[in-house]
Amino acid sequence: xxxxxxxxxxxxxxxxxxxxxxxxxxxxxxxxxxxxxxxxxxxxxxxxxxxxxxxxxxxxxxxxxxxxxxxxxxxxxxxxxxxxxxxxxxxxxxxxxxxxxxxxxxxxxxxxxxxxxxxxxxxxxxxxxxxxxxxxxxxxxxxxxxxxxxxxxxxxxxxxxxxxxxxxxxxxxxxxxxxxxxxxxxxxxxxxxxxxxxxxxxxxxxxxxxxxxxxxxxxxxxxxxxxxxxxxxxx
Numbered sequence: 001x002x003x004x005x006x007x008x009x010x011x012x013x014x015x016x017x018x019x020x021x022x023x024x025x026x027x028x029x030x031x032x033x034x035x036x037x038x039x040x041x042x043x044x045x046x047x048x049x050x051x052x053x054x055x056x057x058x059x060x061x062x063x064x065x066x067x068x069x070x071x072x073x074x075x076x077x078x079x080x081x082x083x084x085x086x087x088x089x090x091x092x093x094x095x096x097x098x099x100x101x102x103x104x105x106x107x108x109x110x111x112x113x114x115x116x117x118x119x120x121x122x123x124x125x126x127x128x129x130x131x132x133x134x135x136x137x138x139x140x141x142x143x144x145x146x147x148x149x150x151x152x153x154x155x156x157x158x159x160x161x162x163x164x165x166x167x168x169x170x171x172x173x174x175x176x177x178x179x180x181x182x183x184x185x186x187x188x189x190x191x192x193x194x195x196x197x198x199x200x201x202x203x204x205x206x207x208x209x210x211x212x213x214x215x216x217x218x219x220x221x222x223x224x225x226x227x228x229x230x231x232x233x234x235x
Contacts, residue, residue: 003036003218006210007066008078008150008175008200011040013048014068015106015126020206022115023051027059029206036221039066041078043126044098046091047110053084054113062221068150069094072132075159076150078175079140082223086143093139097130098123133163137170146230147171148198153180160189167191173198173230178214196230 009026010017030038038061042048046067056063065087069077081087100123108121131139140147149159149166152174159166173196176182186193199214218225 001218001220002215003062003221004034004210004212004215005037005198006030006035006201006203006214007037007039007064007080007198008041008068009038009203009209010068011042011048012107012109012111013045013121013125014042014204015104015108015124016043016204018205021204022111023048023055023113024115025206026209027052027055029209030061031059033209034212035061035210037062037064037216037218037226039064039080041066041068043068044070044094044129045108045121045125046087047121049084049087051111051113051118062223062226064223064226067091067094069136070126070128070157071136072128072130073162074128074157075133075162076157077133077136077159078148078150079136080146080148080226081143082227083144086145089143090139090145094129094131098125098127102127133159133169141170146173146227148173148175148230150175151177151202152192153177153185164189165191167194171195175200196232198230 012021065081067079102124104124109117110119112118152158152160175198178199201208201210203209216229
C-alpha cells in the first residue's frame with residue numbers, strides 16, 4: 001500500500017514551533033491532508049506524547065513515536081520507536097544531559113487533550129546534548145529504535161556540515177529537504193544512494209505539514225512494516 005507520510009513535525013513544545021502547533025491542530029491537519037503515517041519530533045523531548053497518546057485512537061493514521069536530537073557535534077538526528085515507553089526512556093536519558101540554566105528563547109508548551117496549557121518547560125530543550133553521535137546511535141539501538149540523520153544537507157544542523165562520509169555509521173535512512181537537488185547531492189555524495197530517502201516537512205506551523213505527495217510502500221500500517229521498508233536499501 002502507498003502510505004503518505006510526514007515524519008518530522010514539531011509541536012508547540014519545540015521552541016521553533018508556533019502557537020498553531022497544538023496536539024489537536026496537528027492531528028486534524030494531518031487528517032485533512034490525508035496522511036497515513038506521522039511522527040511528532042520535538043527537539044530533545046517527547047513530553048508532548050502523553051497528550052498525543054490520549055488523542056491518537058480517534059484517528060486512522062499510524063503514529064510513530066519520534067524525537068529530533070541535537071547531538072554533541074552540532075547536527076540533528078531523528079529517532080523513531082514502536083513503543084511509547086521507548087521514546088519516554090530516551091526523553092529521560094537526554095533530559096538528564098541538558099543544561100537547565102539555559103533559558104528557552106520561546107515558550108515550550110505542553111498541552112492537555114483540549115489544547116490548553118498544562119505546563120511550560122523553562123530551560124531550552126534544543127541545545128547540544130552531552131552525547132556524541134555514536135553514543136546516541138548506541139542508545140537508540142538499545143531502545144529498539146531507528147536512526148535517521150535529519151536534513152543532511154542543511155548548513156549548520158545537517159550531518160554533511162560535520163561528516164562528509166557517514167556511510168560507516170549504523171544508520172537506517174537519511175532525511176533530505178524536498179527542495180534540494182537530489183541529482184546534485186548524489187553526484188557529490190554517491191554513497192547516499194544506498195539509503196532510503198525521507199522527505200519530511202520539518203513543520204514549525206500547521207501550514208508546513210506535508211501534502212500527500214511522498215509515500216512509502218508498506219505491507220500494512222504498522223511499525224513493523226515501516227521498519228522493513230526503511231531498511232530495505234541497506235547493504
